[in-house]
Amino acid sequence: ADPHDDVISLLATVEVDGDMLDDTELAMFLVQLLVAGNETTRNALSGGLVAFSQAPDQWTRLRAEPGLLDTAVDEVLRWTTPVVYFMRTTTRAVEVGGRTIPAGAPVVLHYLSANRDEAEFGPTAGTFDVARSPNHHVAFGSGPHFCLGAALARIELRAVLGALADRVAAIEPAGDVERSMSLVIAGVRRAPLVLAAAKRPSG
Numbered sequence: 001a002d003p004h005d006d007v008i009s010l011l012a013t014v015e016v017d018g019d020m021l022d023d024t025e026l027a028m029f030l031v032q033l034l035v036a037g038n039e040t041t042r043n044a045l046s047g048g049l050v051a052f053s054q055a056p057d058q059w060t061r062l063r064a065e066p067g068l069l070d071t072a073v074d075e076v077l078r079w080t081t082p083v084v085y086f087m088r089t090t091t092r093a094v095e096v097g098g099r100t101i102p103a104g105a106p107v108v109l110h111y112l113s114a115n116r117d118e119a120e121f122g123p124t125a126g127t128f129d130v131a132r133s134p135n136h137h138v139a140f141g142s143g144p145h146f147c148l149g150a151a152l153a154r155i156e157l158r159a160v161l162g163a164l165a166d167r168v169a170a171i172e173p174a175g176d177v178e179r180s181m182s183l184v185i186a187g188v189r190r191a192p193l194v195l196a197a198a199k200r201p202s203g
Contacts, residue, residue: 007033039185040082041153044139045160046188047080053171053193055128062130063165063198072130073157078121078137079128081112084186086141111138112186169198 003009011033012026021029052059062072085108092103101107115137118125124132140147147153164171172194180187 036147037149037152039187041149041156043082043180043185043187044077044080044153045157046191047082047186048076048157048161049164049171049193050173050177050188050191051076051079051128053173056170056172058128058130059165059168059171062161063169065131066162066165068130069158069162069165070154071133071135072161073154074135074137075128075130075132076157076161077139077153078115078132078135080186081115081137081139082186083139083141084112084182084184085110086145088145109141111141114138164195167198168195170194170196172196 003013008030011021011029014020052062058072062068088107088109090101090103090105090107094101114120116125120136121132140150140153173192174194175190175192177188178190180189
């Protein structure tokens with residue numbers, strides 16, 4: 001009704017070959033933009049900071065070795081796995097773990113479980129390790145359903161963690177972590193933390 005220079009106004013008013021998004025299409029687009037493009041990255045970041053507070057040696061290592069920032073981002077994604085699971089339907093019969101799943105069967109892909117699988121990550125699967133490489137996590141899904149915003153999420157996490165590593169000497173827990181009750185999103189509702197400022201060189 002009153003469009004401005006913002007993304008939502010653009011989506012609501014843009015025309016392509018004379019077509020515009022109807023209300024349902026716009027609502028679905030905004031769910032993708034505001035939930036998939038916000039909630040997941042936000043929870044990866046907050047969950048990652050909690051992980052660093054619980055593994056202070058990893059924060060110390062990241063600060064000492066800035067070249068580990070990219071692997072640290074992927075480890076935060078693996079460790080937090082913001083999207084816990086997705087439902088899918090098999091398009092053909094497939095064998096998994098010695099069992100045959102028929103075509104047309106509903107299946108649940110537990111990304112959180114896969115990202116702790118010792119068959120993939122070895123005996124350190126349950127350890128938060130900013131230097132983990134290779135790191136074939138499935139936090140963004142896989143195949144044709146791979147997250148469209150994966151590159152943006154990595155950029156955002158890299159920017160925030162890099163800025164914090166430059167300014168914060170230590171991340172310490174300051175109370176109980178309260179997790180969200182969602183079965184789909186691994187969220188953090190409340191996480192009291194103390195960020196100890198790094199000393200700046202004088203002059």
